[in-house]
Each structure stands twice: as structure tokens, then as C-alpha cells.
Amino acid sequence: MIGTITLEHPDRSSSIEAYRDLATASVHQLAVDPAIQGAGVGGALIAYASAWARARRYERLALDTPQGASREVAWYFGRGFDLLQTVHVLGRRYASVVLTKELADFAVRRTGQARMDMSVPRLGKMQWVSANDSSVGLYRVAT
Numbered sequence: 242m243i244g245t246i247t248l249e250h251p252d253r254s255s256s257i258e259a260y261r262d263l264a265t266a267s268v269h270q271l272a273v274d275p276a277i278q279g280a281g282v283g284g285a286l287i288a289y290a291s292a293w294a295r296a297r298r299y300e301r302l303a304l305d306t307p308q309g310a311s312r313e314v315a316w317y318f319g320r321g322f323d324l325l326q327t328v329h330v331l332g333r334r335y336a337s338v339v340l341t342k343e344l345a346d347f348a349v350r351r352t353g354q355a356r357m358d359m360s361v362p363r364l365g366k367m368q369w370v371s372a373n374d375s376s377v378g379l380y381r382v383a384t
């Protein structure tokens with residue numbers, strides 16, 4: 242596996258307001274294998290998240306990351322996210338920032354597909370494997 246992402250539906254019990262919002266899906270556990278970072282995999286994972294959320298008629302994505310992670314925050318800005326607020330999550334010793342991205346087009350039908358083939362320009366064919374609809378791994382397909 243070269244990358245992973247987890248997508249969540251609204252959570253009424255969340256301390257983060259954006260995660261309670263019924264029109265917002267949230268992104269968690271985004272990570273790309275360090276050996277392959279910078280090749281477009283993270284961007285592909287965000288594109289997948291956007292398609293996942295649009296297909297379920299959400300209007301935006303939200304995520305949080307440590308305020309001090311300026312490189313990651315800049316990376317999210319480059320992928321269409323904007324700063325919503327700074328939060329202090331109970332149990333975390335550091336401040337976090339909540340970022341949101343508006344999803345332009347909701348006219349996508351829900352496919353229900355657990356698998357979807359795609360390609361990342363510099364890496365070739367990829368395959369998504371979904372464990373439980375919202376936790377997704379991205380695998381490189383041997384060619």
C-alpha cells in the first residue's frame with residue numbers, strides 16, 4: 242500500500258464544529274509512503290475524498306492538522322482548502338487548525354463501488370481498495 246485516507250460522515254458528538262455539520266464530510270488518517278511522497282499520490286487521495294463526498298451529496302470537506310505543521314497546511318491550501326479556525330482539542334497539547342474545501346459539483350450519482358481504478362501520472366495505474374466504505378488504501382498495480 243502506498244497511501245491511505247479515512248473519510249467520515251458527520252459526527253454529532255465531535256468537539257469540532259465542522260465535523261458536526263450535516264453538509265460536511267471529514268478527512269482523517271491521510272498519509273503517503275515517505276518513499277513515494279511528492280509524486281501526486283496525496284493529491285489523488287484528496288481527489289478521491291472529494292468524489293466520495295460529492296457522491297454522498299456533501300457540500301464540503303473538513304480536516305484538522307497541527308497548527309505548527311506549516312508544510313502540510315500549505316500543501317492543503319494548494320489543494321483548495323481554506324483556513325476555517327484554530328481549535329484546542331481536549332487531550333492535545335498543541336493547537337490544531339481546521340481546514341475546509343468547498344465541493345463545486347454535487348451532481349454525481351452514488352456508485353457504491355468499493356473498487357475504482359485510476360492512475361497517477363508519474364506512477365501509472367493505481368487501485369483503490371476500500372475496507373469499509375470509508376477507509377481506503379491506494380495500491381500500485383503491477384504492470
Ligand SMILES: CC(C)(COP(=O)(O)OP(=O)(O)OC[C@H]1O[C@@H](n2cnc3c(N)ncnc32)[C@H](O)[C@@H]1OP(=O)(O)O)[C@@H](O)C(=O)NCCC(=O)NCCS
Pocket residue numbers: 271272273274277278279280281282283284285305306307312313316319
Ligand atoms: C502531506 C502528504 C499527504 C502529501 O502527499 P504527497 O503524495 O507527498 O503529495 P503530492 O505528491 O500529491 O503533492 C506534491 C506537492 O507536495 C509537496 N510535498 C512533497 N512532500 C511533502 C511533504 N512531506 N509535506 C508537504 N508537502 C510535500 C511537493 O513539493 C509538491 O508541491 P507542489 O504541489 O507545490 O509542486 C504526504 O507528504 C504525507 O503523508 N506526509 C506525512 C503525513 C502527513 O503529514 N499527513 C497529513 C497529516 S494531517
